[in-house]
Amino acid sequence: MTQNAAPIRVLVVDDDAMVITGIRGILQAAEDIEVVGSASSGEEALEKVALHFPDVVLMDIRMPGIGGIEAIERLVNSVRPPKVVSLTSFDTDDYLFRALEAGAAGYLLKDIGPVALAEAIRKVHIGEPILSPRSMQQLISKVTTGQDQRLQREATELLADLTEKELEIAVLVAQGLSNQEIAEATFMSTATVKTHLNRINIKLDTSNRVHIAVIVERARMGNVGARIQGC
Incomplete structure (x- = not known):
């Protein structure tokens, strides 16, 4: 402070x-x-x-x-x-x-x-x-359960606009990691992580990390290939 x-x-x-x-x-x-x-x-x-x-x-x-x-x-x-x-x-x-x-x-x-x-x-x-990490997974599971192929396709198309680094950070967000934990995992500063998150929110038209996580999990359920699965 x-x-x-x-x-x-x-x-x-x-x-x-x-x-x-x-x-x-x-x-x-x-x-x-x-x-x-x-x-x-x-x-x-x-x-x-x-x-x-x-x-x-x-x-x-x-x-x-x-x-x-x-x-x-x-x-x-x-x-x-x-x-x-x-x-x-x-x-x-x-x-x-x-x-x-x-x-x-x-x-x-x-x-x-x-x-x-x-x-x-x-x-x-x-x-x-x-x-909490458990609550995040419950929310994602609720949102993605029973989703149709249209939602999967839309999520995949949204993620296609991200750079490799932005996609990596989005996946880590979906795993429940904090900004500090993401910074440590990607060898970046927390300020750089926040900058990437701002860009991700703009590209995905999201307002917070919960929305980012939902899009990532929707894409995982569809035919998104090795790009996201390998992150």
């Missing part, structure tokens, strides 16, 4: 006090993140958001009263909406898709590591959607 940059304000919502205590402890080590409050229910979350105006809300899914899904929907449609990330123990398709449909900017499982949690908050804060 630069000297004049304000910390990312985070509200933690969970009906387990031990979970809240644990997350507070984890995030205390991040100088650019500040936990401004906590809530144990959806109702309390709505009140605390109106009181503290957090940038990011970590929201449990299953809670008494107003559950996490409804709370997410209300928050993202509020006057000053925070970015909301589902942080849950449940990796079922139902909860994942309901959370994303409600407007969640991310879906993470509670077994996420401390460093990864802090990094996820930073990414969501700047507008980059975040999914």
Whole structure:
């Protein structure tokens, strides 16, 4: 964090006090993140958001009263909406898709590591959607299951416009790698990876890495030849 940059304000919502205590402890080590409050229910979350105006809300899914899904929907449609990330123990398709449909900017499982949690908050804060690797695969599987040949052909044609390096990065995105991990795998700087990702988004007419991953997986299902399979 630069000297004049304000910390990312985070509200933690969970009906387990031990979970809240644990997350507070984890995030205390991040100088650019500040936990401004906590809530144990959806109702309390709505009140605390109106009181503290957090940038990011970590929201449990299953809670008494107003559950996490409804709370997410209300928050993202509020006057000053925070970015909301589902942080849950449940990796079922139902909860994942309901959370994303409600407007969640991310879906993470509670077994996420401390460093990864802090990094996820930073990414969501700047507008980059975040999914746990398992959630990413669930979403891709749901989207690609039962797809027709037209979608496969369209995905293949889109990827044909990418350079070899851009295709390599797109495939790594589909594998769930972060920008830092892609940089290490391709021997590039993270800044260079971001530049390639911007070009990929322009060429594929996508807005984030989830959309890139879906196109790659659709193409894998079709007759795309060795170009993508060899990456």
